[in-house]
Amino acid sequence: MAERSVTHATFTLERTYDAPPAKVFKAFADPAIKRRWFVEGEGWEVDEFTGEFKVGGFERSRFRFRGGQPVRNDTTYHDIVPNERIIFAYTMTIGENRISASLATCEFKPSGAGTQFVFTEQGAFLDGLDNVGPRQGGWKELLDALGRALKS
């Protein structure tokens, strides 16, 4: 590793889902549901998805896209308010290189019969290996996948 560096950046994404907060929250809290929208998808091979949804709990997912390098997400849960809020920290690692560490806040607010969902990521992008643009793009795709999962 030639030079260490850290770039800090924050972004927020908002969605309105046509499902009540308890159902949207459950899509994060229930590992079987989360696995479907969070790591599965065409072209993705899931090598591991294990964890404990509780404060202090650790969750790990390992996957590859079309036979590419192994990618790892290591998540620790820091705050859980049922049906209202989840705060977790996570790192992303590609091959042997940790490319980011982030704090993510999920807020679930009633909006009519549905949910106003607010996702805020406060990221530290490491050693020039990642940056906020692709990360924000990745979460936009995930929140679309979550929306589809809520309809099924």
Next chain:
Amino acid sequence: MAERSVTHATFTLERTYDAPPAKVFKAFADPAIKRRWFVEGEGWEVDEFTGEFKVGGFERSRFRFRGGQPVRNDTTYHDIVPNERIIFAYTMTIGENRISASLATCEFKPSGAGTQFVFTEQGAFLDGLDNVGPRQGGWKELLDALGRALKS
């Protein structure tokens, strides 16, 4: 709890210490040294200071100021580059209430014979129970205490 809320805020503090990066890093990595500047001090009673300084490791400190409410810091280490960088997430809890979750980045850079130390906190302050001003003030005091510890 009447109303849940999250306020996100980021701050950076910089210090130049008259000690090489390896010595400043060690003041975080060695629990006996860290305990002295991080939780001990006049008026503070330390009830617990335990943990493991490694990626994925968990550290807990519990203390009270002049017989006041119990305060708890729960830290998880997410990235460690010896003598160069530490990234950890931590929550603060007063009594039964979690008041914040934060991601903290410590960067240790050589500066002549000393160290340019950069501390960045990306915080989520919860339910109106804390905010960035006192947090930044608390870290200013801690980084002063670290400076004194490096001289002893």
